Amino acid sequence: MHIRVIVPVLDSDALVGKAEKEYRSFAGDGVMISAVPLRRGTNSIECGYDSTLAAPEVMRLAREAEKDGVDACTIACFTDPGLVGSRELVSMPIVGEGEAALHMAAMLSTRFSVVITEKPFFSLIRRTVHHYGLSENLASVISADASVLDLNQEHVPHIIAQCIDSVQRHGSEAFVMGCTGTGFDMALMIEESLQTHFGAYVPVIDPGKVALHFARAMVATGLSHSKLAYPKPALPRNEYGFA
Known part of the structure; x- marks a missing residue:
C-alpha cells in the first residue's frame, strides 16, 4: 500500500x-x-x-x-x-488531517478542545470545526503561544497547563493537536501528563x-469518497494550469 x-x-x-x-x-x-x-x-x-x-x-x-x-x-x-x-x-x-482528527475526537468524547499555535488562529479553528458539524462538541481552543515553525517540545509544559485548565473550566474530555508542527511524541507526552494529573485516561489526538x-x-x-457527493468537475478548466 x-x-x-x-x-x-x-x-x-x-x-x-x-x-x-x-x-x-x-x-x-x-x-x-x-x-x-x-x-x-x-x-x-x-x-x-x-x-x-x-x-x-x-x-x-x-x-x-x-x-x-x-x-x-x-x-x-x-x-x-x-x-x-x-x-x-x-x-x-x-x-x-483536520477532518479525520475532529471526527475521531467526537467518537472518543462528547467535548473536546483543539490545541493550536497562536490566538489569531482561533477563529479559523472554530470555522473549521463548524464546517465539519462539530461546533457543539468544541469545549475550547487552546494556544501554544508559538508559531508553526517555532513550536517544539519546550512549549509542552505550557500546553499541559492549558489542557488541565480546559478540563476544569470547560469540561474538555479529549484534545486535538491542531497543527502538523507538533513533532514526535508531543501528543503522547501531553496525554501521559494528563493521565498522571487526573488519574484517568484523556486522549490527545495526533492528526x-x-x-x-x-x-x-x-x-x-476498498472504500473511497462518494462520487455523488464529490462529482467530477463538469468543465475541464484548462485555463488553470493545475487542472
Whole structure:
C-alpha cells in the first residue's frame, strides 16, 4: 500500500522532512510513505489566506498522485486546504488531517478542545470545526503561544497547563493537536501528563497519525469518497494550469 502525504507548504526539513519521518514512524508494515511539498505556496500555514493559497497546488499533487498509482493521499494541514476539490478530481481516498482528527475526537468524547499555535488562529479553528458539524462538541481552543515553525517540545509544559485548565473550566474530555508542527511524541507526552494529573485516561489526538490510519482503513476495505457527493468537475478548466 502506498500512501502519499501532501504537505501544503514549500519544501523544508523543518516541516516536510519532519512530517515524512513522523508518518513513516507510525505507518506500520506493508505501507510505503512518500511526502511531497508545494512548488508554489508559503513556508507555513498560519491563517485562512495561507490555506487558500495552498489549495491549487494540493489539487495538482492529488491528481499527480493518482497518475503515479498511489493508493491514497493525506493532506498534512489541520485546515485541509484543497480537500473538496481534490476529492472531485480523483477517485482514490483523500483524507484531511483536520477532518479525520475532529471526527475521531467526537467518537472518543462528547467535548473536546483543539490545541493550536497562536490566538489569531482561533477563529479559523472554530470555522473549521463548524464546517465539519462539530461546533457543539468544541469545549475550547487552546494556544501554544508559538508559531508553526517555532513550536517544539519546550512549549509542552505550557500546553499541559492549558489542557488541565480546559478540563476544569470547560469540561474538555479529549484534545486535538491542531497543527502538523507538533513533532514526535508531543501528543503522547501531553496525554501521559494528563493521565498522571487526573488519574484517568484523556486522549490527545495526533492528526497525522489518525489521518494516515483512516487512509489505510479506506484502502484496506476498498472504500473511497462518494462520487455523488464529490462529482467530477463538469468543465475541464484548462485555463488553470493545475487542472
